[in-house]
Amino acid sequence: xxxxxxxxxxxxxxxxxxxxxxxxxxxxxxxxxxxxxxxxxxxxxxxxxxxxxxxxxxxxxxxxxxxxxxxxxxxxxxxxxxxxxxxxxxxxxxxxxxxxxxxxxxxxxxxxxx
Numbered sequence: 001x002x003x004x005x006x007x008x009x010x011x012x013x014x015x016x017x018x019x020x021x022x023x024x025x026x027x028x029x030x031x032x033x034x035x036x037x038x039x040x041x042x043x044x045x046x047x048x049x050x051x052x053x054x055x056x057x058x059x060x061x062x063x064x065x066x067x068x069x070x071x072x073x074x075x076x077x078x079x080x081x082x083x084x085x086x087x088x089x090x091x092x093x094x095x096x097x098x099x100x101x102x103x104x105x106x107x108x109x110x111x112x113x114x
Contacts, residue, residue, distance in 0.1 A: 030097060036093075037088070040055060040063060043056075047085070048082060051068055053068055080096065
């Protein structure tokens with residue numbers, strides 16, 4: 001049986017390589033293993049306000065999640081309202097990275113004087 005173009009071995013390898021690189025970036029940039037003890041992985045279970053689902057793909061710095069009962073994946077930010085399933089810890093809520101410029105009680109200033 002001939003390969004469908006999307007199922008050709010070269011296409012599958014390119015897709016897996018793209019996903020691996022983007023997942024490495026997401027896990028590293030948002031420090032998911034260090035901060036929360038979880039990793040974003042293809043097949044990983046996640047929970048959002050609109051339901052639970054499975055990571056099925058990546059889209060740059062975003063995750064593509066197929067929510068249970070749906071037929072099309074949705075694009076999700078890795079830390080915005082996202083919880084990851086961990087066999088050791090159960091559901092782990094991710095949070096955004098802290099703002100490196102935020103200081104409690106300080107106002108943001110451009111440094112220009114008027």
